[in-house]
Amino acid sequence: MADVARHAGVSSQTVSRVANGLTNVDDATRERVLSSMRAVGYRPNGAARALKYGRFHTIGVIMFTLETLGNVRTLDAIATEAAAADYTVTLMPVPDPTMGAVSGAYRRLSEQAVDGIIIIFEASLLDRVEITLPPGLPVVVIDSNAGSGFAVVDTDQALGARQATEHLLGLGHRQVWHIAGPTSSFSAGHRAESWRATLEQAGITPPPLVHGDWTTESGHRVALELAGRDDVTAIFAANDQMALGAMKALHELGRDIPNQVSVVGFDDMDESRAFWPPLTTVRQNFREVGRIAMERLLAQIDDPDAPSETTLIPTELVVRESSGPPPAR
Template structure:
């Protein structure tokens, strides 16, 4: 670092700030230091930095599912935000909720020497596994009802489901059918609860839910069940993929969308606007969730205290898959 400082014509403290991504350094000075590092072949010694600072500058991420759009976007946002702040990621996938599997993930994280952990869960699985968090390890939960002594960050699932259901009722539909996500999913449960509460608050009948698993195939199967019932004029699918399956099933049966039945999804897939008809959907913001999770974890590391974050809001994006019901 002394060699780099001499080469760049700056102080050792300035080089340290650039290397550790801490403190203000002007853009021109930072560029001069980075060019000197490149010319001299300087690479920071992570072990030495950890001994000196007490930080490994690595964040662990435990994730139960990589298949959902929201989790993919959240992980991407975590990686981008961590990189901006000079942190690397250690990713530990967990395929089972068995206690030994989840406990093994924490053991692996301890072996990898991380400063803290972000747990991105798709379900109640961590609660069911009843695994104790290693003492002294800062943790932030994403998409969880774990709460308690640890901060959590999440989309406002209930707000999004309420917006979708109210939109269909305001168009004049008598009630709204619902295709749910997996039974063990926290997100799916919150969306279902808000759908039901909205119908009850309006004094409307609450139809039996049709189970799904987030996939377009399960949405298609749900559509095969719903399309034969002419009383079904409005459906809220718990994600856009299942809404895509519904569109196909109703179209095959000759039922027009939105003339005969209106469909709303949830997620805000980029391709939703390119479907026919373009899909009305609830836009969530997993990129904000991921960035907030990193910020909350680093705030815990810096201050040693819990940081509560607000739920990340959603918006309803109205397109051509929804309309007023036909009056025969």
């Protein structure tokens, strides 16, 4: 800093103000100092600044998998928002969905000097056991129930499933079959519960639930039996990939979509509009989930007493050509 001050002809205090982004330096002087920093190869010492101000400008993200569309898009949004706030992101994958594994990841991140942690925790484990983590770091949880004391941000899973089911009932279908996600998934469970409740509110006894594992292959496998039944005229799949598998099964058995069977998915992945026919689906705003999660975490970093609340991001039904009225009887 002394070298920069001599090169720019200013005091070391002025260099410090510019290096720390303070505004009490006029524009001409700031530009001269920045030019001198480039000339002498000066870079602020992040570790020293962290010790001085108590901030590392790094957040940790704990997540189970990068294989699902929602997790990838949410992580992308978090990274974008973090960069805009001058934060970096340290990713900690946890392949084993247990509380012990999460606690271990939390401890490792704590040792790496992060200011806060976002947990993308899809597994329904948190429906049964509250998170137990050492105190000291702000935490925001995405895609799960976290009990009291933690800020939670999630898609409104129940709203999305209700929108899909009501859409099919509104077209005149007397029954809606559901291909659910894995039983370990929090979001899959809430979508299935909402589908069931929507049918019951309409005076319809829900048919047996069938489960896939989010993949196209599982959607195809479980839909082969449904596709062969004449009384199946509407299928709501818990994600677009399983919807694609169901559509493949229907095509293979000669069932016309949507004239004989309507199909609705969940996610609105980029490829959904290119399915044949283009897929009616529920759009999740993953970018907003990531943005709000980062906003909530920064609020806790700035104020440890900031309220911990649950924020649900609304879904949107996107109607395309894969859904229509049931065949005339």
